[in-house]
Amino acid sequence: MPIHEKSLIRPENLTTHDELVLDGVDVSGHWSTFIESRVVNDYNEAMEDEIAALPGGEYIHRCWQCGSCTNSCTVHAINPDFNPRFWIYLIRMGMESELLRDKDIIWQCVSCNKCTYACPRDVVPEGVMKATAHWLEMKGHTPKSPSMHFDEVFTEQIVATGKIEESRTIRRFFKRTSQGLMQPWMVEMVKRMLKHLPIGMLTRMGLATLVAPRTSNWSNAASAIQEYIDEQHAEQEKALSLPELIDAAQKDAAA
Amino acid sequence: MTTKDKYKKVAYYPGCALEGTGHAYNRSTKAIGKELGLELVEVENWNCCGAMEVKNIDPKIQTYLSSRVMSVAANEMDMDVVMAPCNGCYHNLKKAEYDLANDADSAQVVDRLSKKAGHKTYESGQVETIHALDWIKDTIGEDGLRERVKNSLSGIKIANYYGCMYTRPRHIFPEKDSGPGSESTSKPHFMDDLLEAAGAENVDFPLKTACCGGAHTLSDSDTSTKLVLNILKTAKLAGADVIATECPTCHTGLEMHQIRAEKTLGEKVDIKILYFTQLLGMALGLKPKKVGVHENISDSMRFLKEKGLA
The missing domain is CATH 3.40.50.11810 (Rossmann fold)
Structure with a gap:
């Protein structure tokens, strides 16, 4: 069965009849299952181009569906629904509603690059996963994932200081995702860390959280980076026709 | 100069993690360098390599951040080898090197950002990035280690x-x-x-x-x-x-x-x-x-x- 027809045999598309006679043949009961007829007409023809316009998605058109990415995938091994090959197929076919069924797990790619290593066509599936996760968020299909929050907190700190001070990044991430910092395993970890550390080391670590390490003469680099990020973001929004969408939504609301 | 000599004095790029949770790696890398008579000169006023997080926000910003580290090593310190013990830093410097040599767009963005930031643009090939494993393997090697093991x-x-x-x-x-x-x-x-x-x-x-x-x-x-x-x-x-x-x-x-x-x-x-x-x-x-x-x-x-x- 071609994979784009797999959706036809999902439970909600299957029916059995308690009493049904067709041309004199009794087809009642479980042994005779009917597939609801379904016509796919909701192709999103712009989807592939939009995802290709986001960083990482550039080479999606090269895919020839060999499945090496899914076969080598770290996340697929622990969650069989995580299927980069299938998603690339859906994107290229424009089957948005099918893709959206998996919208909440696509961001879970761990960027181990096993797919990129295995891909015979240099699709860079890892990049496609990131571009797809971005696309889902930019289009409003999903809220920002925890991973996206982490990336943002991290990048903001680098723009601001040039360096990362880990405990600061962790605290800000937990705050932004409204999680308590004192999870039992974190507490246990800190306890074990403190057991052997000399006072001098603790003082040094404490100081780092108060006075973040920074790259000096960083301000010009910081503003250049921020300017570039904003510029790219505006271009990406344009590629996804977001300004038009927002415009149309506002007109709708006004009318 | 053989590889052995070239790696005896390298620009050392510890990166952010080695100043935080990975401090033990920093300490032990420096300690064995000293013990083996290998000189580490820390990259002056370094910045984060961009890690995976910045790459996710924008890959070219990561390329720029990594290129700045290599630019400092090459242009301000006159070094031709950068040694990064952190896999993330090592990976990102290597990736920036590849992108700058093979992708004109990346090179253009890095040039624009470097000029605005006020430092020399890193040109691909100015430095060689190596991992701590390459560093020990190519200077001391297995035979050298065997002689020195106490x-x-x-x-x-x-x-x-x-x-x-x-x-x-x-x-x-x-x-x-x-x-x-x-x-x-x-x-x-x-x-x-x-x-x-x-x-x-x-x-x-x-x-x-x-x-x-x-x-x-x-x-x-x-x-x-x-x-x-x-x-x-x-x-x-x-x-x-x-x-x-x-x-x-x-x-x-x-x-x-x-x-x-x-x-x-x-x-x-x-x-x-x-x-x-x-x-x-x-x-x-x-x-x-x-x-x-x-x-x-x-x-x-x-x-x-x-x-x-x-």
Whole structure:
């Protein structure tokens, strides 16, 4: 069965009849299952181009569906629904509603690059996963994932200081995702860390959280980076026709 | 100049993690450098390489950040080799090098940002980026180590864990998979070679380049815990006492999720986690404290005492 027809045999598309006679043949009961007829007409023809316009998605058109990415995938091994090959197929076919069924797990790619290593066509599936996760968020299909929050907190700190001070990044991430910092395993970890550390080391670590390490003469680099990020973001929004969408939504609301 | 001489004095790029959770790696790398007579000159006023997080926001910003580090080493310090012990930093510098040599758009963005930031644009080829493993392997090598070992690691069974960023994707490491003596991207062996020369017994470990889920250590902790638990259990089954690491993200990830697996899944795997530089340092006769064993989260002191290293 071609994979784009797999959706036809999902439970909600299957029916059995308690009493049904067709041309004199009794087809009642479980042994005779009917597939609801379904016509796919909701192709999103712009989807592939939009995802290709986001960083990482550039080479999606090269895919020839060999499945090496899914076969080598770290996340697929622990969650069989995580299927980069299938998603690339859906994107290229424009089957948005099918893709959206998996919208909440696509961001879970761990960027181990096993797919990129295995891909015979240099699709860079890892990049496609990131571009797809971005696309889902930019289009409003999903809220920002925890991973996206982490990336943002991290990048903001680098723009601001040039360096990362880990405990600061962790605290800000937990705050932004409204999680308590004192999870039992974190507490246990800190306890074990403190057991052997000399006072001098603790003082040094404490100081780092108060006075973040920074790259000096960083301000010009910081503003250049921020300017570039904003510029790219505006271009990406344009590629996804977001300004038009927002415009149309506002007109709708006004009318 | 042979590789051996060229790597004897290198620009040292510790990166952010080595000043925080990975401080033990920083301490032990410097300690063995000193012990082996190799000179490390820290990159002046360095910045973050961009890590995976900035790459996710915008890959070209990551390229710029990494290029600035190489620009400082080349143009302000006149160095031609940058040594980065952190897999993330090493990977990103290599990736920036590749992109700048092969992608005109990246080169253009880096040039624009460098000019605005007020420093010389890094040109591909100005420096060579190496990992701490290359550094020891190509200067001292196995024979050199064998001569210098004071406390053999004999009787210690090690699973060598390299992680993702040291070998993948293949194209950013053109020197790997290039014939006899070179590093392999599918079955890396540099760490195995060095630790074996220091007397250790390497176990046959199939997950050398498996992923620890470091990208989602905090943002998807359950996935990370599962991946780490798999690595810990497999190493244990392979007969290892110790997992040797060469990346601060992997190392901290293994330690954190070893505890998390214990706390949230009730799965306790008793295996020690040490940086390869810590193991080599102790083999060279350095005390555990000199190589930062007390800075690790997991406690291996009793084990090291049993093995005569402490």
